[in-house]
Amino acid sequence: MSSRDVVLGRIRSALSGPSSVDVPRDYRPASGAVGSLELLVERLVDYKAVVHRSSAVAETVAGIVSGTLVVPPGIDRSWLPTAPLVDGDLPADRIAAADGVVTAAAVAIAETGTIVLDGSPDQGRRIISLLPDLHICVLRPAQIVEGVPDAVARLVPGRPLTWISGPSATSDIELNRVEGVHGPRNLHVIILEEQWS
């Protein structure tokens, strides 16, 4: 008998009682509404992300960093001040040596100060937003949702997802949050301002 049969057999023998349980979902559900920009900014700043509100992204990026920027292939080139290092199949050491990475995002959650990347062409492979010490993420206001249920409803499960809430941190020393371990130690979020014309 295979271990699969052994384990499944044990589970079936162990079970008694009801064959399913109703789940009360009386918590705040996904609303579909756009989330509060002010709350998102407050929560991002609280977890040590630097927030910019800008309609001239390239200028804002230039003000944050000069040097080599890694970008995913589908990035909006108008966001970039200089010619970037475009990822396709870049080796890890070249990505790690870059001065920063610029990506878009899939969703942002106001209540928790979280941005989520889903591997779309404007966000790229997971490795590019991980190795550089600076991550600049450009967000459109329509991507902001209020809470976690809305984000879960919007995301596509099959994609590789990275939920990011502030720069890399640890609570391992005396249970205090300390920023800056293995992931990017600097997280900048640029929120696109509406262009009035």
Added chain:
Amino acid sequence: MTTFLGMPAPRGVGHLRGDESFPAAAKKALGNDQLRRNLNHATTTIRGKSGRVIAELPDWEQLRLAGSAIKADTMARLPELIEELESRVTAAGGVVHWAADANEANTIVTDLVRATGSPRVIKIKSMATQEIGLNEALEEAGIQPVETDLAELIVQLGKDQPSHILVPAIHRNRTEIRDIFLREMPGVDPALTDDPPVLAAAARRYLRETFLSTSVAVSGANFGIAETGTLAVVESEGNGRMCLTLPDTLITVMGIEKVLPTWRDLEVFLQLLPRSSTGERMNPYTSMWTGVVPGDGPQNFHLVLLDNGRTKVLADEVGRQALHCIRCSACLNVCPVYERTGGHAYGSVYPGPIGAILSPQLTGVEDNASLPYASSLCGACFDACPVRIDIPAILVHLRNQAPHPRSERVAMAAAAYTMDHPRLYEAAQHAAKLSRYAGKRLPPPLSGWTASRDLPEPPAETFRDWWEDR
């Protein structure tokens, strides 16, 4: 029909059993003033943080109720859900393995690493792999396991044992951590200070090259979604992202109870877990992956589904709630017993209140008989538990199964006989009155009982006497 009692986690492998009983180990821990100061500081900090972010949510109790019901539903439908997870992961390009116990899981992982030819694996902190003693098994096979979580690194470099589910080095303060780094971390700056950001930066430098040059990673999983085949790891430092992104091969060891029915269920647990564990609105990083993504991340993915006593827990209708645990460690942080003894006294990788109900069930109560007593039954753990596990009720349930000391059994048998015989009972009550003059200690062999308890004051007049004279 015979009742299924299940197979306990085997002896001789892994870290579910201590070398001594809880009272003996706790006595030693209580003599360590530094340990108690460190624990008091850390648990006080986390309780404050967690309380503040939980208070921000108006629907915390509704989330707890939903989380509890989702877990109960998961257990009720475990066979179909785990098979669904298996088929989804397989369809997405992963390979699923089944391990009936720790030995089998260790063999599966060791063989998979051997097949890659890598002399080293990078590891994300994982309770399941600690439980089965995977690091020891890998070392025995000549493979070097490198713990990449900061606290695990502190424990590994300090040749120490984890003492907390979330923060395994909680028993160490910053100065002790600096000393361990100075002593054990190759290439460390001799001018290292005990400033936490400086210590974190030292770990970053030390592990960077290892991350970039190791082709196999081993992880646990916080959640496995049956509906989609998606696995999730919740972390802080980015070491998890490194392990889940950089290597060619990823091996994930997941207890069978970690499965969740639907994608939507994440909306509940991603609110409950960070707020109860690190006291954050959201932990810095959560990674989710479904099988293999061509061109992005590990191109070989193995999922090892682990039983190791879990089906034994499932067979106990009262005790099975222990499998609802999402490893947040909130119950440790509020427990007056844990705060004083620390995690090592529990002798298992699962310390604190959840450990006191989980470890004895995984091993069989006879192997961890003192743990159900490692509690004052104050109930703080139930209030703190994000999935409402009734830990006090399970403690009492397990106490009834635990073998009792001989003197206690003799005393209880005598009491039962006396209470069945009214004359004897009356005589005993009058005798008890005399003990008012005999002090608050019982003679041997019952002195053990009164060594840590005051004998109740017997009334001057028994109920029966009062009834007669009325």
